[in-house]
Amino acid sequence: MELPKVGSIGEYIREQRTQAKISLRQLAAQAGVSFPYLSQVERGVRKPSAEILNQIAKGLRISSQALYVQAGLIDEREPESDVLAAIRADVTITGRQRQVLVDIYESFRKENKAAEKEGAQPTQPAEPLDAASLNGHATSEGYNLP
């Protein structure tokens, strides 16, 4: 666990920096961090905080997320569908609510896939979920799913 882990964040930064043909001092200046510290970061001696990473990303003109992913701070998942991505990115709902939406959506997809295979008409395939029961009582006079 102490070992620097090959695909380290520091290596990535240094790689990006040398590729950009700028010196350690220059990048440090642009990023607003101290050069010695940046040196240590690049060699894996120090592990920078998120703020420092963000500033370094700015200095390197690369997306912060690229750095976070490299640093293992974001569990980069597959692109997934737009709906799932949107749900996951939504900050106005709670984690559990998010999980519910994801589960329902995926169940729909699965349902449709099965229906697609057979010739059957799943217009009303026993409606596996009862939306009203999800938040206790129907939010607005219940859903009238025919």
Next chain:
Amino acid sequence: MELPKVGSIGEYIREQRTQAKISLRQLAAQAGVSFPYLSQVERGVRKPSAEILNQIAKGLRISSQALYVQAGLIDEREPESDVLAAIRADVTITGRQRQVLVDIYESFRKENKAAEKEGAQPTQPAEPLDAASLNGHATSEGYNLP
């Protein structure tokens, strides 16, 4: 710039946690951080590192990026991808399914808005949903609904 910026990261975490109806200790356990520290983080006394943020995000079941954006660690000019827009644009689900998702999402929003205003008046004190029953497979990763 030094001032804590009202919509602080700590406030956001606490908001998400209370809305998820879990205690500080529970979240700390799920996130793998110490409860006292989490308390300080929520009150803005301490500023968590990226790793801690990532773990908290995991514990909250929210995307790490959402937290980073809130913490100002990602400039994020991504249009916050609207969930409703994504749902409406999805062609792989039926109109009825679409309607269900939209209704549920909006009910969540409404619910949260109410909860946000009051201290905490849950529409459902206990665990209202049984996600596993929706599609059978319990979402791996220790998603332990009582």
Next chain:
DNA sequence: AGAGCGTGTATGCATTTGCAAACGCACTGG
């Protein structure tokens, strides 16, 4: 009354971040 369990909060301390200053090394050119 307490004992018990739950919550969130303060305190002490090892470890770490992040910086300023000093260092060694290579390349200039006056």
Next chain:
DNA sequence: CCAGTGCGTTTGCAAATGCATACACGCTCT
């Protein structure tokens, strides 16, 4: 030759992170 720059690295040291422990408050039993 050796002052002047540039580079990256090492060395203390204040400040912060993050944890374990202990604390204070609220609630429910018996």
